Amino acid sequence: MGQVSLRVAKARAMVGRFGFPWQAAPVPTGVAPAPSTRQLGADYDTAWARRYPARLARAALLEGVMRPTMSAIASPDRRGLDRLDDLNGPVVFVANHHSHADTPLLLTSIPEPWRYRVVVGAAADYFFGNRFSGAVSALAIGAVPIERTRVGRRSADMARDLIDDGWSVLLYPEGGRSPDGWGQEFRGGAAFLAIRCGVPVVPIHLQGTGRILRKGRTLPRPSRTTVTFGDPLRADNDENARAFAGRLQAAVAALGDEATSDWWQARRRAHAGTSPGLTGPDFGAWRRAWVLGDRNRGIRRKRPRWPEL
């Protein structure tokens, strides 16, 4: 490591001998340096990733790498795609969020014509913290930076412009991956965007991705997954973003119920207002984990009843 630093320093010194314009001119004394042009976080410009060469590369990556990988490790069961049959134009896809596997799974599940014309709202502070991860995210999944730690117009305006240009947007309204396997309350951003642009929202429920690569894990573990697409929803005339976000959350929860029981039972509970919530019961941590275990009883790993001594 030390050897490398030494060589870099020597190379810089060699170039430095030639001076400007081979190297940047120093800021004169007494002059205020220009503001940094380094654009990271929410300022990262992803327009290049939506030009044809990048889209072509992304499509190749999607079909050549992500799809076989997802088939191998996620064995996805995709349901409800027929609910999108009457849908045209750009839409906002919203899904619950458990894992880094969610995005590739969704990108391989979203049908055409949206599949190759969708951008993914990604946390500006996490995915666009440096140029490398920003470029990889933008190229591989068509990520666009979304502010989640502070309120700003830039993300919202950019998403609106993209929808106006005919792009669909995939958002995780929970704001991040689930910390404990249960969902989190939906924030209002996706609902606000849909209302502002007058586009429908397609709720999607993901089941099982948390078992593949939950938050905190680095290596994926194969597991079965279910992707359930719901009926497109539109905001009512005088519905505000908060109320619409609540409706989206309820729709995703009902889809979760459909994935774990069946459509009829899920509809009955949805109408009765008794669908199992996305966020789980309001218990202490261990009891929440306990209930989640009950819910996923079928996929618990078998362990020996008594350790071999």
Add this chain to the structure above:
Amino acid sequence: MSNGRHLAPRPGFVLDVDRNSPPIVFHHGEGFRMEKLPAGRSRVIYPAEPLEGLADPDGAIRHALDNPIGDSEPLRALLHAGMKLTVAFDDISLPLPPMRRPDIRQRVIEAVLDLAAEAGVDDVHLIAALAIHRRMTEDELRHAVGDRVYDAFAPDGRLYNHDAEDPDGMVVLGETPHGEDVQFSRRAAESDLVVYVNINLVAMDGGHKSTATGLSGYTGLRHHHNVHTMQSSRSFMDQESSALHASNWRMGKVIRDAGVKIFQIETTVNNDTFGREGPLALLQKREWEWSTRDRMQFLAMKAGLDVMPSSAKRKVFSSWQAPYALTSVQAGEVEAVHEVTTANVYRQHLVPVEGQTDVLTMGLPYICPYNVNSIMNPILVMCLGLGYFFNLYRGRPLVREGGVLIMSHPTAWEFHPVHHPSYIDFFEQVLADTTDPVEIERKYEKQFAEDEWYIHLYRNSYAYHGVHPFYMWYWGSHALQHLGRVVVVGGDPAAVRRMGFQPASTLQDALEMASDVVGPQPTVTHIKNPPILMADVS
């Protein structure tokens, strides 16, 4: 639709054939023939182009359920917790060919069940109303009702095929003033509400026929599925002049008087049988509007089909699913609903035609209501030509009394052993004796209808009921009575002769044979179907 442009759909029309008219494409089973019709005395009836589908089918369905027609409350008001609800729906015979997903039945059934869920209805059964047709397989049921409904109801036996031979599952509700027994599904009869989900492909479908036939059995069907009824119908596609429908309407009244409440949901689809794009799109274009690409595609397709074995061709054609679009949906009281439905069917199908003809020609396609995912055997060829296509008229038959019908179909001596076991015996045993429908009905019907083995296969395998081939033959009895001769072009001579028809190698030969009956230089009319049309003959 023409040349790929999305213009207002053009109505059907009659082309007078002259020397400049191109050869006409005839359907010929799993293939096609190009036929040149005699100039100056021939005409071709072209179907209307597909009407535009409803922009928001699900919204239209919900609106229909909330705004019923006739003496009916909205479906929402008819549903309540603790009730017994039965949802019956049309079987595999509709639509033809099967439509692309999502099937209309799925859309409607999901909307109905969503309201039932909202009302807290627990006791729900879904029945494929197939009368004495073959049972639908899991795959076919999934296609019709969708995976969501199938997975929710089928595993515990709440979604199933109607069984007309279940002694405990059928009940006789009464008798019509004409002495007709009204047999009905016991589950439906004992329900607080029966919701019927229909697809109206042709004017014959729907109305009281949906339940009075679909949920009935041999005891009830024999009163209208018989030679007398068929020969008294002018035609059975025109319910105003159909004895078949009159009988079903009488039975519908008995069902209603017995206290069975029916909420009828009827839908119509457009004529988009072969799609506006894709390999078969040229079949719904007029020949002179084919592009270079269409012509090359047709030549390649025909060359390929000519060398393919019949099983491979059947597989290719069976895989086609029509992109039908919903053109109307109406719900409520049966008769009021059906009136609107019929008007919508006519809006798509009716083509005005002036006068009758000496010779009627038709190219029969690969599919009819009874060979979906199966083989079109000779009896079904007869039923499609002399039953369905011949009867697609209002007013008068297209061909004059004593005229000749020329059908184009391979008519292979081939039967599906699982789906059509009784057809084999009918063809080998009954038709070898006589082809007269009256004689067949008198001598053989009861024996086949009550045969234990056929009943076993109908109930436990995927076989049409033992009596079904008889009904197919009766379906053509009006045409047999009306026509002077039937000629089949390109058919298996042995199979064609077995049915009492005459085989011909070419259309020119067939026309020569026809002139023996109707005289020289006969007028010829070709009904270019499918896409479906119905001739309004003045």
